[in-house]
Ligand SMILES: Cc1cc2nc3c(=O)[nH]c(=O)nc-3n(C[C@H](O)[C@H](O)[C@H](O)COP(=O)(O)OP(=O)(O)OC[C@H]3O[C@@H](n4cnc5c(N)ncnc54)[C@H](O)[C@@H]3O)c2cc1C
Protein backbone atom coordinates (compact mmCIF):
# COMPACT_ATOMS: atom_id res chain seq x y z
CA UNK A 557 0.00 0.00 0.00
CA UNK A 558 1.21 3.47 -0.88
CA UNK A 559 0.94 4.54 2.76
CA UNK A 560 3.98 2.61 3.84
CA UNK A 561 7.62 3.28 3.25
CA UNK A 562 9.38 0.35 4.85
CA UNK A 563 8.34 -2.10 2.15
CA UNK A 564 8.85 -1.36 -1.50
CA UNK A 565 5.69 -2.06 -3.46
CA UNK A 566 5.59 -5.41 -5.30
CA UNK A 567 2.49 -5.69 -7.50
CA UNK A 568 1.18 -9.16 -8.41
CA UNK A 569 1.21 -10.42 -12.01
CA UNK A 570 -2.51 -11.09 -12.07
CA UNK A 571 -5.45 -9.84 -10.01
CA UNK A 572 -8.56 -12.02 -9.79
CA UNK A 573 -11.98 -11.00 -8.45
CA UNK A 574 -13.75 -14.25 -7.51
CA UNK A 575 -17.51 -14.05 -6.94
CA UNK A 576 -17.92 -17.16 -4.78
CA UNK A 577 -16.07 -19.83 -2.84
CA UNK A 578 -16.11 -22.25 -5.79
CA UNK A 579 -14.14 -19.77 -7.89
CA UNK A 580 -11.66 -19.17 -5.07
CA UNK A 581 -11.18 -22.92 -4.86
CA UNK A 582 -10.62 -23.18 -8.63
CA UNK A 583 -8.04 -20.40 -8.51
CA UNK A 584 -6.24 -22.20 -5.68
CA UNK A 585 -6.17 -25.47 -7.61
CA UNK A 586 -4.73 -23.76 -10.71
CA UNK A 587 -2.08 -21.95 -8.68
CA UNK A 588 -1.18 -25.01 -6.64
CA UNK A 589 -0.83 -27.24 -9.71
CA UNK A 590 1.47 -24.66 -11.29
CA UNK A 591 3.23 -23.58 -8.09
CA UNK A 592 2.17 -19.97 -8.48
CA UNK A 593 2.02 -17.71 -5.38
CA UNK A 594 -1.45 -16.78 -4.17
CA UNK A 595 -1.95 -13.54 -2.23
CA UNK A 596 -5.30 -12.87 -0.56
CA UNK A 597 -6.44 -9.24 -0.58
CA UNK A 598 -9.11 -8.01 1.84
CA UNK A 599 -9.23 -4.23 1.65
CA UNK A 600 -5.53 -3.41 1.57
CA UNK A 601 -5.38 -1.48 4.84
CA UNK A 602 -2.85 -3.79 6.52
CA UNK A 603 0.23 -2.05 7.92
CA UNK A 604 2.94 -4.70 7.57
CA UNK A 605 3.19 -5.20 3.82
CA UNK A 606 1.00 -8.33 3.96
CA UNK A 607 -0.45 -7.99 0.47
CA UNK A 608 2.87 -7.34 -1.25
CA UNK A 609 3.45 -9.93 -4.00
CA UNK A 610 7.14 -10.36 -3.13
CA UNK A 611 7.43 -13.41 -5.37
CA UNK A 612 4.90 -12.32 -7.99
CA UNK A 613 1.82 -14.45 -8.53
CA UNK A 614 -1.93 -14.08 -8.35
CA UNK A 615 -3.74 -11.67 -6.06
CA UNK A 616 -7.16 -12.91 -4.93
CA UNK A 617 -9.12 -9.72 -4.38
CA UNK A 618 -12.13 -10.65 -2.25
CA UNK A 619 -13.95 -7.31 -2.43
CA UNK A 620 -16.71 -8.68 -4.71
CA UNK A 621 -17.68 -11.32 -2.16
CA UNK A 622 -19.36 -8.78 0.09
CA UNK A 623 -22.67 -10.29 1.12
CA UNK A 624 -23.95 -10.37 4.69
CA UNK A 625 -25.26 -13.93 4.69
CA UNK A 626 -27.17 -14.08 7.96
CA UNK A 627 -27.81 -12.21 11.18
CA UNK A 628 -29.21 -14.09 14.16
CA UNK A 629 -30.27 -11.41 16.62
CA UNK A 630 -31.56 -13.91 19.17
CA UNK A 631 -28.16 -15.65 19.23
CA UNK A 632 -26.03 -12.53 18.88
CA UNK A 633 -24.11 -13.70 15.85
CA UNK A 634 -23.82 -13.21 12.11
CA UNK A 635 -22.14 -14.76 9.08
CA UNK A 636 -20.48 -12.66 6.39
CA UNK A 637 -18.55 -13.20 3.18
CA UNK A 638 -14.91 -12.18 3.08
CA UNK A 639 -15.28 -8.77 1.47
CA UNK A 640 -17.79 -7.35 3.97
CA UNK A 641 -16.21 -4.45 5.87
CA UNK A 642 -16.77 -3.60 9.52
CA UNK A 643 -18.63 -0.39 8.68
CA UNK A 644 -20.81 -2.16 6.12
CA UNK A 645 -21.81 -4.69 8.78
CA UNK A 646 -22.52 -2.03 11.40
CA UNK A 647 -24.59 0.04 8.97
CA UNK A 648 -26.57 -3.08 8.14
CA UNK A 649 -27.10 -3.82 11.85
CA UNK A 650 -28.14 -0.24 12.65
CA UNK A 651 -31.82 -0.98 13.33
CA UNK A 652 -31.31 -4.23 15.23
CA UNK A 653 -29.78 -2.77 18.41
CA UNK A 654 -26.72 -4.94 17.76
CA UNK A 655 -23.19 -4.13 16.67
CA UNK A 656 -19.80 -5.62 15.95
CA UNK A 657 -17.34 -3.74 18.15
CA UNK A 658 -13.87 -4.52 16.76
CA UNK A 659 -12.74 -1.27 15.17
CA UNK A 660 -9.33 -0.85 13.56
CA UNK A 661 -8.82 2.75 12.45
CA UNK A 662 -9.65 1.83 8.84
CA UNK A 663 -12.75 0.32 7.26
CA UNK A 664 -11.09 -3.07 6.86
CA UNK A 665 -12.71 -6.26 5.58
CA UNK A 666 -13.84 -8.55 8.40
CA UNK A 667 -11.96 -11.55 7.01
CA UNK A 668 -8.84 -9.41 6.57
CA UNK A 669 -9.31 -8.52 10.24
CA UNK A 670 -9.50 -12.25 11.05
CA UNK A 671 -6.29 -12.74 9.07
CA UNK A 672 -4.32 -10.19 11.10
CA UNK A 673 -6.18 -10.74 14.39
CA UNK A 674 -7.02 -7.06 14.38
CA UNK A 675 -8.34 -5.03 17.26
CA UNK A 676 -8.83 -1.34 17.99
CA UNK A 677 -10.21 0.95 20.66
CA UNK A 678 -12.92 -1.44 21.91
CA UNK A 679 -10.70 -4.44 22.61
CA UNK A 680 -10.24 -3.56 26.28
CA UNK A 681 -13.95 -4.36 26.70
CA UNK A 682 -14.81 -6.81 23.89
CA UNK A 683 -11.53 -8.53 23.10
CA UNK A 684 -9.83 -8.76 19.70
CA UNK A 685 -10.85 -10.66 16.55
CA UNK A 686 -9.43 -13.75 18.22
CA UNK A 687 -12.15 -13.74 20.89
CA UNK A 688 -14.96 -12.93 18.49
CA UNK A 689 -14.83 -15.48 15.68
CA UNK A 690 -17.06 -18.55 15.93
CA UNK A 691 -16.33 -20.27 12.62
CA UNK A 692 -14.46 -19.67 9.37
CA UNK A 693 -14.84 -21.08 5.89
CA UNK A 694 -11.37 -21.44 4.43
CA UNK A 695 -10.08 -22.45 0.99
CA UNK A 696 -6.81 -24.32 1.44
CA UNK A 697 -3.87 -24.10 -0.93
CA UNK A 698 -4.96 -27.27 -2.78
CA UNK A 699 -8.52 -25.97 -3.23
CA UNK A 700 -10.18 -28.00 -0.46
CA UNK A 701 -12.80 -26.05 1.45
CA UNK A 702 -13.12 -26.42 5.23
CA UNK A 703 -15.33 -24.96 7.92
CA UNK A 704 -13.04 -24.67 10.90
CA UNK A 705 -15.76 -25.43 13.48
CA UNK A 706 -17.83 -27.68 11.20
CA UNK A 707 -20.29 -26.48 8.58
CA UNK A 708 -22.90 -24.05 9.93
CA UNK A 709 -21.84 -24.33 13.57
CA UNK A 710 -21.85 -21.21 15.66
CA UNK A 711 -21.82 -22.05 19.36
CA UNK A 712 -20.27 -19.85 22.04
CA UNK A 713 -18.23 -22.79 23.28
CA UNK A 714 -17.05 -26.18 22.14
CA UNK A 715 -14.58 -28.83 23.27
CA UNK A 716 -14.63 -30.59 19.92
CA UNK A 717 -11.04 -31.24 18.93
CA UNK A 718 -8.33 -28.83 17.92
CA UNK A 719 -9.27 -25.19 17.52
CA UNK A 720 -8.77 -24.75 13.78
CA UNK A 721 -10.57 -21.40 13.87
CA UNK A 722 -7.84 -19.99 16.06
CA UNK A 723 -5.18 -21.42 13.77
CA UNK A 724 -6.43 -19.30 10.87
CA UNK A 725 -6.94 -16.15 12.96
CA UNK A 726 -3.70 -14.22 12.60
CA UNK A 727 -2.33 -16.49 9.85
CA UNK A 728 -2.07 -13.51 7.44
CA UNK A 729 -3.03 -15.45 4.33
CA UNK A 730 -0.17 -17.94 4.72
CA UNK A 731 -2.36 -21.00 5.41
CA UNK A 732 -5.48 -20.46 3.32
CA UNK A 733 -8.03 -17.97 2.05
CA UNK A 734 -10.85 -17.11 4.44
CA UNK A 735 -14.06 -16.84 2.43
CA UNK A 736 -16.67 -16.62 5.20
CA UNK A 737 -16.71 -15.77 8.89
CA UNK A 738 -19.26 -16.27 11.66
CA UNK A 739 -18.82 -13.53 14.24
CA UNK A 740 -20.18 -12.64 17.65
CA UNK A 741 -22.41 -9.58 17.94
CA UNK A 742 -23.22 -7.46 20.97
CA UNK A 743 -26.13 -5.36 22.16
CA UNK A 744 -25.58 -1.63 21.87
CA UNK A 745 -25.14 -0.41 25.47
CA UNK A 746 -28.06 1.42 27.05
CA UNK A 747 -26.02 4.53 27.81
CA UNK A 748 -22.61 5.80 26.69
CA UNK A 749 -20.51 8.83 27.57
CA UNK A 750 -17.02 9.79 26.53
CA UNK A 751 -14.54 12.11 28.18
CA UNK A 752 -11.08 13.54 27.66
CA UNK A 753 -8.63 14.11 30.50
CA UNK A 754 -5.23 15.84 30.21
CA UNK A 755 -2.14 15.18 32.31
CA UNK A 756 1.02 17.15 33.08
CA UNK A 757 3.13 14.18 31.97
CA UNK A 758 2.92 10.83 30.20
CA UNK A 759 3.49 8.98 33.44
CA UNK A 760 0.29 10.36 34.97
CA UNK A 761 -1.82 9.20 32.03
CA UNK A 762 -0.30 5.76 31.92
CA UNK A 763 -0.37 5.25 35.69
CA UNK A 764 -4.05 6.19 35.67
CA UNK A 765 -4.72 3.55 33.01
CA UNK A 766 -2.98 0.84 34.97
CA UNK A 767 -4.87 1.79 38.14
CA UNK A 768 -8.24 1.81 36.31
CA UNK A 769 -7.59 -1.75 35.14
CA UNK A 770 -6.26 -2.89 38.50
CA UNK A 771 -9.47 -1.62 40.14
CA UNK A 772 -11.48 -3.79 37.74
CA UNK A 773 -13.49 -0.87 36.37
CA UNK A 774 -15.28 -2.13 33.22
CA UNK A 775 -14.11 0.78 31.08
CA UNK A 776 -15.26 0.62 27.44
CA UNK A 777 -12.36 2.50 25.88
CA UNK A 778 -9.17 4.04 27.25
CA UNK A 779 -6.83 5.52 24.66
CA UNK A 780 -3.62 7.41 25.26
CA UNK A 781 -2.39 10.24 23.02
CA UNK A 782 0.78 12.18 23.71
CA UNK A 783 1.00 15.95 23.31
CA UNK A 784 2.21 15.86 19.69
CA UNK A 785 -0.65 13.54 18.75
CA UNK A 786 -3.14 15.90 20.40
CA UNK A 787 -1.65 18.80 18.45
CA UNK A 788 -2.05 16.83 15.20
CA UNK A 789 -5.65 15.92 16.06
CA UNK A 790 -6.49 19.55 16.93
CA UNK A 791 -5.24 20.73 13.55
CA UNK A 792 -6.69 17.95 11.42
CA UNK A 793 -10.06 17.45 13.14
CA UNK A 794 -10.58 21.11 14.07
CA UNK A 795 -10.62 20.62 17.82
CA UNK A 796 -9.14 22.74 20.57
CA UNK A 797 -7.98 20.29 23.20
CA UNK A 798 -5.23 21.23 25.60
CA UNK A 799 -1.91 20.15 24.08
CA UNK A 800 -0.81 17.69 26.75
CA UNK A 801 -0.58 13.91 27.24
CA UNK A 802 -4.21 12.81 27.37
CA UNK A 803 -6.60 9.95 27.83
CA UNK A 804 -9.72 9.50 25.70
CA UNK A 805 -12.19 7.51 27.78
CA UNK A 806 -15.55 5.91 27.22
CA UNK A 807 -18.00 4.52 29.73
CA UNK A 808 -20.98 2.32 28.89
CA UNK A 809 -23.73 0.60 30.82
CA UNK A 810 -26.89 1.63 32.60
CA UNK A 811 -27.05 5.34 33.46
CA UNK A 812 -26.37 4.62 37.15
CA UNK A 813 -23.44 2.20 36.62
CA UNK A 814 -22.02 4.76 34.25
CA UNK A 815 -22.06 7.51 36.89
CA UNK A 816 -20.34 5.20 39.34
CA UNK A 817 -17.57 4.19 36.91
CA UNK A 818 -17.01 7.76 35.81
CA UNK A 819 -16.71 8.97 39.42
CA UNK A 820 -14.13 6.29 40.25
CA UNK A 821 -12.06 7.04 37.15
CA UNK A 822 -12.27 10.79 37.75
CA UNK A 823 -10.82 10.20 41.23
CA UNK A 824 -7.94 8.17 39.82
CA UNK A 825 -7.26 10.83 37.19
CA UNK A 826 -7.10 13.63 39.74
CA UNK A 827 -4.84 11.57 42.00
CA UNK A 828 -2.43 11.53 39.07
CA UNK A 829 -2.84 15.28 38.57
CA UNK A 830 -5.16 14.91 35.58
CA UNK A 831 -7.44 17.76 34.55
CA UNK A 832 -11.19 17.70 35.05
CA UNK A 833 -13.01 15.57 32.48
CA UNK A 834 -14.18 17.30 29.37
CA UNK A 835 -17.37 15.37 28.61
CA UNK A 836 -18.73 14.38 25.22
CA UNK A 837 -22.28 13.34 26.04
CA UNK A 838 -24.40 13.67 22.93
CA UNK A 839 -23.90 11.23 20.06
CA UNK A 840 -22.53 13.83 17.60
CA UNK A 841 -19.88 15.01 20.02
CA UNK A 842 -18.88 11.45 20.83
CA UNK A 843 -18.63 10.39 17.25
CA UNK A 844 -16.57 13.49 16.44
CA UNK A 845 -14.15 12.59 19.23
CA UNK A 846 -13.72 8.96 18.14
CA UNK A 847 -13.57 9.83 14.46
CA UNK A 848 -10.75 12.21 15.35
CA UNK A 849 -9.01 9.34 17.18
CA UNK A 850 -9.47 6.98 14.23
CA UNK A 851 -8.18 9.59 11.76
CA UNK A 852 -4.97 10.10 13.68
CA UNK A 853 -2.70 8.52 11.07
CA UNK A 854 -3.92 11.03 8.50
CA UNK A 855 -3.75 13.83 11.09
CA UNK A 856 -0.06 13.11 11.72
CA UNK A 857 0.75 12.72 8.03
CA UNK A 858 -0.81 16.12 7.33
CA UNK A 859 1.88 17.70 9.52
CA UNK A 860 4.68 16.57 7.22
CA UNK A 861 3.52 16.53 3.59
CA UNK A 862 5.39 14.05 1.41
CA UNK A 863 6.31 11.90 4.37
CA UNK A 864 5.20 8.32 4.93
CA UNK A 865 4.32 6.71 8.23
CA UNK A 866 5.47 3.61 10.02
CA UNK A 867 4.00 2.49 13.28
CA UNK A 868 5.41 0.22 15.95
CA UNK A 869 2.86 -2.04 17.61
CA UNK A 870 4.25 -3.47 20.82
CA UNK A 871 2.05 -4.86 23.56
CA UNK A 872 3.27 -5.60 27.08
CA UNK A 873 1.71 -6.81 30.32
CA UNK A 874 -0.06 -3.62 31.50
CA UNK A 875 2.09 -3.30 34.61
CA UNK A 876 5.09 -2.79 32.29
CA UNK A 877 3.41 -0.05 30.27
CA UNK A 878 4.78 2.96 32.16
CA UNK A 879 8.33 1.61 31.89
CA UNK A 880 8.25 0.76 28.18
CA UNK A 881 6.70 4.10 27.23
CA UNK A 882 9.33 5.96 29.23
CA UNK A 883 12.19 3.93 27.76
CA UNK A 884 10.80 4.24 24.22
CA UNK A 885 10.72 8.03 24.58
CA UNK A 886 14.36 7.93 25.70
CA UNK A 887 15.36 5.81 22.70
CA UNK A 888 13.56 8.16 20.34
CA UNK A 889 15.25 11.22 21.83
CA UNK A 890 18.63 9.49 21.67
CA UNK A 891 18.16 8.56 18.01
CA UNK A 892 17.09 12.11 17.15
CA UNK A 893 13.93 11.13 15.29
CA UNK A 894 12.04 14.40 15.11
CA UNK A 895 8.61 13.41 13.88
CA UNK A 896 7.17 10.80 16.17
CA UNK A 897 3.83 10.41 17.90
CA UNK A 898 2.86 8.09 20.72
CA UNK A 899 -0.62 6.80 21.12
CA UNK A 900 -2.14 3.57 22.11
CA UNK A 901 -4.82 1.20 23.15
CA UNK A 902 -3.25 1.42 26.57
CA UNK A 903 -5.99 -0.59 28.28
CA UNK A 904 -4.54 -3.66 26.52
CA UNK A 905 -0.91 -2.68 27.12
CA UNK A 906 -0.71 -1.95 23.39
CA UNK A 907 0.82 1.29 22.14
CA UNK A 908 2.06 2.66 18.86
CA UNK A 909 4.90 4.99 18.07
CA UNK A 910 4.10 6.53 14.74
CA UNK A 911 7.10 7.81 12.80
CA UNK A 912 6.96 10.07 9.78
CA UNK A 913 9.90 9.84 7.43
CA UNK A 914 10.80 10.96 3.96
CA UNK A 915 10.88 7.70 1.97
CA UNK A 916 13.63 9.16 -0.24
CA UNK A 917 15.91 9.84 2.69
CA UNK A 918 17.66 6.52 3.44
CA UNK A 919 19.20 7.87 6.62
CA UNK A 920 15.83 8.82 8.08
CA UNK A 921 14.34 5.48 7.04
CA UNK A 922 17.19 3.60 8.68
CA UNK A 923 16.79 5.49 11.96
CA UNK A 924 13.08 4.64 12.04
CA UNK A 925 13.84 0.96 11.36
CA UNK A 926 16.48 0.85 14.09
CA UNK A 927 14.38 2.60 16.73
CA UNK A 928 11.32 0.46 15.89
CA UNK A 929 13.41 -2.67 16.31
CA UNK A 930 14.83 -1.41 19.56
CA UNK A 931 11.33 -0.74 20.95
CA UNK A 932 10.16 -4.20 19.88
CA UNK A 933 13.19 -5.80 21.54
CA UNK A 934 12.48 -3.91 24.77
CA UNK A 935 8.94 -5.28 24.65
CA UNK A 936 10.23 -8.83 24.19
CA UNK A 937 12.54 -8.33 27.18
CA UNK A 938 9.49 -7.40 29.27
CA UNK A 939 7.70 -10.56 28.15
CA UNK A 940 5.62 -8.55 25.67
CA UNK A 941 5.00 -9.07 21.96
CA UNK A 942 6.40 -7.25 18.92
CA UNK A 943 2.89 -6.92 17.49
CA UNK A 944 -0.34 -6.47 19.41
CA UNK A 945 -2.58 -6.12 16.36
CA UNK A 946 -0.87 -5.36 13.03
CA UNK A 947 0.74 -8.75 12.45
CA UNK A 948 4.18 -9.92 11.34
CA UNK A 949 3.91 -9.38 7.58
CA UNK A 950 7.27 -8.74 6.00
CA UNK A 951 8.95 -6.54 8.57
CA UNK A 952 8.78 -8.48 11.81
CA UNK A 953 9.85 -11.96 10.70
CA UNK A 954 13.14 -11.78 12.59
CA UNK A 955 11.38 -10.48 15.69
CA UNK A 956 8.92 -13.39 15.51
CA UNK A 957 11.82 -15.82 15.84
CA UNK A 958 13.04 -13.96 18.92
CA UNK A 959 9.53 -13.87 20.34
CA UNK A 960 8.47 -17.49 19.82
CA UNK A 961 11.85 -19.21 19.88
CA UNK A 962 13.39 -21.63 17.37
CA UNK A 963 11.33 -24.65 18.41
CA UNK A 964 8.07 -22.73 18.28
CA UNK A 965 8.92 -21.45 14.81
CA UNK A 966 9.75 -25.00 13.73
CA UNK A 967 6.28 -26.15 14.80
CA UNK A 968 4.65 -23.22 12.96
CA UNK A 969 6.59 -24.13 9.82
CA UNK A 970 5.54 -27.77 10.14
CA UNK A 971 1.89 -26.70 10.25
CA UNK A 972 2.48 -24.47 7.22
CA UNK A 973 4.20 -27.36 5.39
CA UNK A 974 1.25 -29.68 6.08
CA UNK A 975 -1.40 -27.23 4.84
CA UNK A 976 0.60 -25.65 2.04
CA UNK A 977 3.33 -28.13 0.98
CA UNK A 978 4.24 -26.14 -2.14
CA UNK A 979 4.50 -22.87 -0.23
CA UNK A 980 2.19 -20.95 -2.56
CA UNK A 981 0.14 -19.15 0.13
CA UNK A 982 1.38 -15.57 0.58
CA UNK A 983 5.07 -16.50 0.44
CA UNK A 984 7.74 -14.59 2.40
CA UNK A 985 5.25 -13.40 5.01
CA UNK A 986 5.38 -14.33 8.69
CA UNK A 987 8.47 -16.55 8.10
CA UNK A 988 11.52 -16.32 5.87
C1 LIG B 1 -5.58 4.40 9.28
C2 LIG B 1 -5.41 2.99 9.72
C3 LIG B 1 -5.63 2.65 11.04
C4 LIG B 1 -5.50 1.35 11.48
N1 LIG B 1 -5.77 1.05 12.79
C5 LIG B 1 -5.70 -0.23 13.20
C6 LIG B 1 -6.05 -0.57 14.54
O1 LIG B 1 -6.38 0.28 15.36
N2 LIG B 1 -6.00 -1.87 14.90
C7 LIG B 1 -5.63 -2.85 14.03
O2 LIG B 1 -5.62 -4.01 14.41
N3 LIG B 1 -5.27 -2.55 12.77
C8 LIG B 1 -5.32 -1.27 12.33
N4 LIG B 1 -4.99 -0.97 11.04
C9 LIG B 1 -4.51 -2.05 10.15
C10 LIG B 1 -5.57 -2.77 9.28
O3 LIG B 1 -6.78 -2.06 9.18
C11 LIG B 1 -5.81 -4.18 9.83
O4 LIG B 1 -4.59 -4.91 9.81
C12 LIG B 1 -6.88 -4.98 9.08
O5 LIG B 1 -7.12 -6.18 9.78
C13 LIG B 1 -6.49 -5.33 7.66
O6 LIG B 1 -7.64 -5.78 6.96
P1 LIG B 1 -7.74 -5.71 5.36
O7 LIG B 1 -9.04 -6.27 4.98
O8 LIG B 1 -7.42 -4.36 4.88
O9 LIG B 1 -6.57 -6.73 4.99
P2 LIG B 1 -5.44 -6.57 3.87
O10 LIG B 1 -4.59 -5.39 4.13
O11 LIG B 1 -6.06 -6.69 2.54
O12 LIG B 1 -4.60 -7.88 4.19
C14 LIG B 1 -3.89 -8.04 5.41
C15 LIG B 1 -3.28 -9.44 5.46
O13 LIG B 1 -4.31 -10.43 5.58
C16 LIG B 1 -4.35 -11.28 4.43
N5 LIG B 1 -5.77 -11.42 4.08
C17 LIG B 1 -6.67 -10.44 3.82
N6 LIG B 1 -7.89 -10.97 3.60
C18 LIG B 1 -7.76 -12.31 3.72
C19 LIG B 1 -8.64 -13.42 3.61
N7 LIG B 1 -9.95 -13.25 3.34
N8 LIG B 1 -8.15 -14.68 3.80
C20 LIG B 1 -6.84 -14.87 4.09
N9 LIG B 1 -5.95 -13.87 4.20
C21 LIG B 1 -6.41 -12.61 4.03
C22 LIG B 1 -3.53 -10.56 3.36
O14 LIG B 1 -2.91 -11.47 2.49
C23 LIG B 1 -2.51 -9.80 4.21
O15 LIG B 1 -1.46 -10.66 4.58
C24 LIG B 1 -5.10 0.35 10.56
C25 LIG B 1 -4.86 0.68 9.23
C26 LIG B 1 -5.00 1.99 8.80
C27 LIG B 1 -4.75 2.30 7.36
Ligand SMILES: *[C@@H]1O[C@H](CO)[C@@H](O)[C@H](O)[C@H]1NC(C)=O
Pocket residue numbers: 685686687688689690713714715719721722723725
Ligand atom coordinates in the same frame (compact mmCIF):
# COMPACT_ATOMS: atom_id res chain seq x y z
C1 LIG C 1 -11.35 -21.11 19.11
O1 LIG C 1 -10.74 -20.00 18.50
C2 LIG C 1 -11.61 -18.92 18.21
C3 LIG C 1 -10.86 -17.92 17.40
O2 LIG C 1 -9.72 -17.50 18.04
C4 LIG C 1 -12.15 -18.38 19.51
O3 LIG C 1 -13.03 -17.31 19.27
C5 LIG C 1 -12.88 -19.48 20.23
O4 LIG C 1 -13.31 -19.04 21.48
C6 LIG C 1 -11.99 -20.71 20.42
N1 LIG C 1 -12.80 -21.78 20.92
C7 LIG C 1 -12.51 -22.44 22.02
C8 LIG C 1 -13.44 -23.55 22.39
O5 LIG C 1 -11.53 -22.20 22.69
Ligand SMILES: *[C@@H]1O[C@H](CO)[C@@H](O)[C@H](O)[C@H]1NC(C)=O
Pocket residue numbers: 760827828829
Ligand atom coordinates in the same frame (compact mmCIF):
# COMPACT_ATOMS: atom_id res chain seq x y z
C1 LIG D 1 0.97 16.06 41.49
O1 LIG D 1 1.46 17.39 41.52
C2 LIG D 1 2.08 17.73 42.76
C3 LIG D 1 2.41 19.21 42.72
O2 LIG D 1 3.11 19.54 41.54
C4 LIG D 1 3.30 16.84 42.96
O3 LIG D 1 3.91 17.14 44.19
C5 LIG D 1 2.86 15.38 42.97
O4 LIG D 1 4.00 14.52 43.04
C6 LIG D 1 2.08 15.05 41.72
N1 LIG D 1 1.52 13.71 41.82
C7 LIG D 1 1.66 12.74 40.89
C8 LIG D 1 1.06 11.43 41.19
O5 LIG D 1 2.26 12.94 39.84
Ligand SMILES: *[C@@H]1O[C@H](CO)[C@@H](O)[C@H](O)[C@H]1NC(C)=O
Pocket residue numbers: 937938939
Ligand atom coordinates in the same frame (compact mmCIF):
# COMPACT_ATOMS: atom_id res chain seq x y z
C1 LIG E 1 9.74 -12.70 31.98
O1 LIG E 1 9.27 -14.01 32.33
C2 LIG E 1 10.23 -14.82 32.96
C3 LIG E 1 9.66 -16.23 33.12
O2 LIG E 1 8.40 -16.19 33.71
C4 LIG E 1 10.63 -14.18 34.29
O3 LIG E 1 11.61 -14.96 34.92
C5 LIG E 1 11.19 -12.78 34.02
O4 LIG E 1 11.47 -12.13 35.23
C6 LIG E 1 10.19 -11.95 33.23
N1 LIG E 1 10.80 -10.68 32.85
C7 LIG E 1 10.27 -9.50 33.18
C8 LIG E 1 11.04 -8.30 32.76
O5 LIG E 1 9.22 -9.40 33.78
